[in-house]
Structures are given as C-alpha cells and as structure tokens.
Amino acid sequence: MYAFDVVRPKSLDEALAALGEEDAQALSGGQTLIPTLKQRLAMPSKLVSLTAIDALKGVSLEGRELRIGGATPHAVVAAETAESYPALSALAGNIGDPAVRNRGTIGGSLANNDPSACYPAAALGSGATIVTNTREIAADDYFEGMFATALEEGEIITAVKFPVPEKAAYVKFEQPASRFSLVGVFVTKGADGVRVAVTGASNNGVFRWTEAEEALNSNFSADAISGLSASADDMISDLHGSAAYRAHLVGVITKRAVTAANG
Known part of the structure; x- marks a missing residue:
C-alpha cells in the first residue's frame, strides 16, 4: 500500500466538494477498490468515503x-x-x-x-x-x-x-472460490413483459438475452426456450470455462431461473 488521505464527509454536498479536488476518488464498500490500491493499479491521493452519509x-x-x-x-x-x-x-x-x-x-x-x-x-x-x-x-x-x-x-x-415485478428469480452458476458468477441470470415478468439479464458470461459485461425474452413473453415457462441457444461470440473464455461452455450455461441457467420464478 502507499500513503493517501481519507476523508469521511457526513453529507452528499461535502462528499462532492471533496471529490472535486485533484486526484480524489470515491470509496464505498471498498471490496474492489482496496485490492486495486494494494496492487497499485490505481493510486489516488485522497479517498472520499461515502459510508458516513x-x-x-x-x-x-x-x-x-x-x-x-x-x-x-x-x-x-x-x-x-x-x-x-x-x-x-x-x-x-x-x-x-x-x-x-x-x-x-x-x-x-x-x-x-x-x-x-x-x-x-x-x-x-x-x-x-x-x-x-x-x-x-x-x-x-x-x-x-x-x-x-x-x-x-x-x-x-x-x-x-x-x-417490483409479478415474478422474478436469480440463479447463478458460481465459481466456488470467489462466488462470482460464471453465469448468472436474473429473470422478471412484469407489466411491461419479460426481461432476461445475464452476467458473468460476456466480454461486454451484463446483457439482455432478447431472444429468450421474446419466447418467454409468449409462454413463461422453461419449455419456451428449449430450442434456443445463446451465441458464443464475445463470451468470456478462461481457465474456468470456454466461451462455448458459458454460452451453453446461459440456456441452462435461464431455464432454472424461469422455473424458480414460477415457484
């Protein structure tokens, strides 16, 4: 670690004023930022803690x-x-x-x-x-x-x-050491239709699986997406799983989430 200042403002206005100073950075829970500072991947001179607001x-x-x-x-x-x-x-x-x-x-x-x-x-x-x-x-x-x-x-x-939707469920296939998602799917059914959001799978971050949404809008059941498969293009490929593996998991986990949402 290196030397830096920490301030804990009690109001949002105080926090914004502190963040307006040169080389200041906001600190919330610190679960990502603190390890980043330890590795010196970021080196702000002042941390503005939001935890006292x-x-x-x-x-x-x-x-x-x-x-x-x-x-x-x-x-x-x-x-x-x-x-x-x-x-x-x-x-x-x-x-x-x-x-x-x-x-x-x-x-x-x-x-x-x-x-x-x-x-x-x-x-x-x-x-x-x-x-x-x-x-x-x-x-x-x-x-x-x-x-x-x-x-x-x-x-x-x-x-x-x-x-708050009419029905919802989140299911994730987790990496056991970190408990981050290899693939996680959050499904909702509400007045505006069905939404399917996928995390853990794509190099582009979280995304909506629109093909599954269209199928589920007509029939909100796991059977509705049995014939669908997510594209492996731009999926993450690492030591925990290939792009094709994650693409396959998207379909599997989405079915589980829909089943869970239906109770």
Missing part, C-alpha cells in the same frame, strides 16, 4: 417501487427486501461471504460494473433506474461494457429504484 443508506418501498440507497450494504439489502422483492434479497444474500456482504454496497457494485457481479443483472433484469447526484439513468442506458458505465467523472450513485 446516512442519506445514501436504507431501503424503502412505495407502492411497487423499491428505493435502495447507494451506500446500503448487501446484507441490509438482503434483510430488508426479503418480503418485498425475494429474488433481489436472495441475490444480495449470496454475494461473497459475510464480510463482503457487510462491507460491500449496491452503489459500489453498480459503479464498478464487474462483468461477473450479481447486481448488474438485478438492475438490468428489473428495469431499474440508477439515481445519481445529477440525474436518473435507466439500466438499459447505464451499462456500457466491461467495467464501463454511463457515470461521468465525479458522479455518485445516490440510490437505485427497482420496480
């Missing part, structure tokens, strides 16, 4: 919409959405280990946009809205590729709004 924490439900503060830890999301959005609760409760779930935050995960992270699938699969200090961004417009998002320099995720 109460306005960025908490879960609330208004009608059929969940609002989750950007600095809310995974463990809190899991506990406080168990009744209102069980699929999201199950996803949050199976991220990493207890230490990760109590430190990592939903906003940090979405800002980092790891190609194997779980929350991007939840946001895209739910048709969520990412709220920042300056604007609201639809999930369909937010994710721009591996580790890339629509966030601009100095922009902070303050909350995420999830419309």
Whole structure:
C-alpha cells in the first residue's frame, strides 16, 4: 500500500466538494477498490468515503417501487427486501461471504460494473433506474461494457429504484472460490413483459438475452426456450470455462431461473 488521505464527509454536498479536488476518488464498500490500491493499479491521493452519509443508506418501498440507497450494504439489502422483492434479497444474500456482504454496497457494485457481479443483472433484469447526484439513468442506458458505465467523472450513485415485478428469480452458476458468477441470470415478468439479464458470461459485461425474452413473453415457462441457444461470440473464455461452455450455461441457467420464478 502507499500513503493517501481519507476523508469521511457526513453529507452528499461535502462528499462532492471533496471529490472535486485533484486526484480524489470515491470509496464505498471498498471490496474492489482496496485490492486495486494494494496492487497499485490505481493510486489516488485522497479517498472520499461515502459510508458516513446516512442519506445514501436504507431501503424503502412505495407502492411497487423499491428505493435502495447507494451506500446500503448487501446484507441490509438482503434483510430488508426479503418480503418485498425475494429474488433481489436472495441475490444480495449470496454475494461473497459475510464480510463482503457487510462491507460491500449496491452503489459500489453498480459503479464498478464487474462483468461477473450479481447486481448488474438485478438492475438490468428489473428495469431499474440508477439515481445519481445529477440525474436518473435507466439500466438499459447505464451499462456500457466491461467495467464501463454511463457515470461521468465525479458522479455518485445516490440510490437505485427497482420496480417490483409479478415474478422474478436469480440463479447463478458460481465459481466456488470467489462466488462470482460464471453465469448468472436474473429473470422478471412484469407489466411491461419479460426481461432476461445475464452476467458473468460476456466480454461486454451484463446483457439482455432478447431472444429468450421474446419466447418467454409468449409462454413463461422453461419449455419456451428449449430450442434456443445463446451465441458464443464475445463470451468470456478462461481457465474456468470456454466461451462455448458459458454460452451453453446461459440456456441452462435461464431455464432454472424461469422455473424458480414460477415457484
């Protein structure tokens, strides 16, 4: 590690002012940033911790919409959405280990946009809205590729709004050491139709499997996608699985997610 300053502002305005200084970087749960600093892949001179800003924490439900503060830890999301959005609760409760779930935050995960992270699938699969200090961004417009998002320099995720669907489920085939997804699929069925979001599989990060969505809109059952196969083009190929293997898993895991969503 190297020497740097850490500040813990108590308000969003204070945090934004600190981030406006030269070579400052936001710190949420730190589950990705701290290892990055240890490897000196990033070397900001000041970290602006968001963990003391109460306005960025908490879960609330208004009608059929969940609002989750950007600095809310995974463990809190899991506990406080168990009744209102069980699929999201199950996803949050199976991220990493207890230490990760109590430190990592939903906003940090979405800002980092790891190609194997779980929350991007939840946001895209739910048709969520990412709220920042300056604007609201639809999930369909937010994710721009591996580790890339629509966030601009100095922009902070303050909350995420999830419309609660009629049916939903998340299933992941995980790498057992890290518990990241080799393939994870979040499926929802709501008033606007079916959404199928896939994480862990593509070099381009989280994506919607539109062919499966079209089939499931006509028949929301695992049988509806039996004849479909995801393309292996641009799929991740590494020591854990080839591109063809991941493409095959997309179909298998999607069927399991649809079955789970149907109860």
